[in-house]
Amino acid sequence: MLNELITKDERDAVYKTIFSRRDVRKEFLPDPIQDTVLQRILMAAHHAPSVGFMQPWNFIIVRNIETRKKIKEAFVLAHEKAAQLFDEEKSQKYRKLKLEGITEAPLGICVTCDRERNGPIVIGRTSIPETDIYSSVCAVQNLWIAARAENLGVGWVSIIDNVKLKKILGIPNHVVPVAYLCLGHVSHFQEKPDLERTGWLPRLKMESVVYDEKWPRDT
Template identity: 40%
Template sequence: MPSPPDFTDDFRSGLITLLRWRRDVRRFEPTALPEGTLERLLELASIAPSVGLSQPWRFVVVESLKRRTAVRDCFERCNAEALTRFSGERAALYARLKLAGLDEAPCQFAVFADHTTRQGHGLGRMTMAATIDYSAVMAVHTLWVAARAEGIGMGWVSILDATEMAEILDTPPEWTLIGYFCLGYASEEHDMPTLERECWEHRRPPVVIRR
């Protein structure tokens, strides 16, 4: 049996720094990532935990200009509709926020969860089917942190219509959209999340209930 690695105080301190500096990036440099970078990050994402070892994540890398344009159009429509749900100062603030990096990010991909996968034989999800989606989210987070450790930024675009996205990307009906992601080198760095800097919301301590 192999011995576990020795995670030193320095390692733990570095990990905390990495987690604190992970950002939802919206402003990217147009510089392409080195060849093979995305593939390597997707491999790292696939060591994320998953219910029953089902590995239900499905990555759709979007390279077609036509499809990217369709995704951007979908975002613009959904974003305009979202704006109508706010009023006054909150609406003005929402309109000022940059919520996607679709025009600049050199790499774009979608993550789906395959609810029909036979891998894992259904273990752990018979009473909580949503664990398939949760597993795909774990892969997203693993990729996000791995990318940040290499100085690569990632942004999650969630203001999209899932049905329209499935049509744009021509995916099976059994796949559930988890999110659309932009990947590349950030054009600016901050130690505080954008939404906090823009006073949209502030990070709060965890809600803990003891029974």
């Protein structure tokens, strides 16, 4: 039963899944994903928490390779633009990073936020209107954890022009693309996140990001 207490083994499995989740870019295999598995992952995403229970998300499944090539072209343009923002040393290192698997993964999923769903006034969104976007991000996280539990990799392509992405996928004006995700079987999962493993940035110690009661004065 869903309302039963979580057992120790179930708890440990959840933590293992969270800590072994990775942003996958270059380990994708071309093997297709079973429809039953994809439906389980999407159902997990659909059961994310949402402000006012507005469930603002939609999931666009992108299998067509020609469509994914267009998305890859949009990534390449945004990637080159981003490379020019760093100093020369950092730019060279940035260009060597593999930051997407758009055509390597067998499919993509665009997670969106319909900001007009259930009308202009939503419980919990009256003071912080961005909570509908946050809700869709929760769906992304659910999807990612569920995919890892299915031994599938997910890669979030955040280097992309949303205007171009909306045009490619025919997304209405009032709907916001929140995440374009690459999904597929992988050859392996890395021990550490790519950007940590390659020395781009270290993982912060937890004690450096946890404060008691209020924000400290000396930060």
